[in-house]
Amino acid sequence: xxxxxxxxxxxxxxxxxxxxxxxxxxxxxxxxxxxxxxxxxxxxxxxxxxxxxxxxxxxxxxxxxxxxxxxxxxxxxxxxxxxxxxxxxxxxxxxxxxxxxxxxxxxxxxxxxxxxxxxxxx
Numbered sequence: 001x002x003x004x005x006x007x008x009x010x011x012x013x014x015x016x017x018x019x020x021x022x023x024x025x026x027x028x029x030x031x032x033x034x035x036x037x038x039x040x041x042x043x044x045x046x047x048x049x050x051x052x053x054x055x056x057x058x059x060x061x062x063x064x065x066x067x068x069x070x071x072x073x074x075x076x077x078x079x080x081x082x083x084x085x086x087x088x089x090x091x092x093x094x095x096x097x098x099x100x101x102x103x104x105x106x107x108x109x110x111x112x113x114x115x116x117x118x119x120x121x122x
Contacts, residue, residue, distance in 0.1 A: 029037070
């Protein structure tokens with residue numbers, strides 16, 4: 001029992017002896033550590049700027065891609081319309097009969113005779 005007590009006493013004295021040592025330790029960063037922290041802060045800021053620039057470039061590229069896809073869709077629609085028209089060629093406009101202009105009527109024969117006679121007398 002005495003042995004247990006002496007071990008506890010020793011531990012208590014040792015702990016009390018370490019308290020002043022722990023309190024006297026400084027947690028201040030050295031000049032080299034401060035420089036490293038400053039460099040890391042600058043690197044972080046640069047990486048954040050690079051990330052923002054890359055995100056902006058990505059948005060621009062996505063906008064251009066969307067525009068190109070829209071142009072492609074329009075081109076494909078035009079191509080399909082042209083191919084459909086070629087498939088029914090030459091009757092591309094089935095209602096064209098409705099809007100064709102009729103040829104002018106033939107001249108009357110009596111008027112033609114009158115013109116011939118007039119030419120002979122001249």
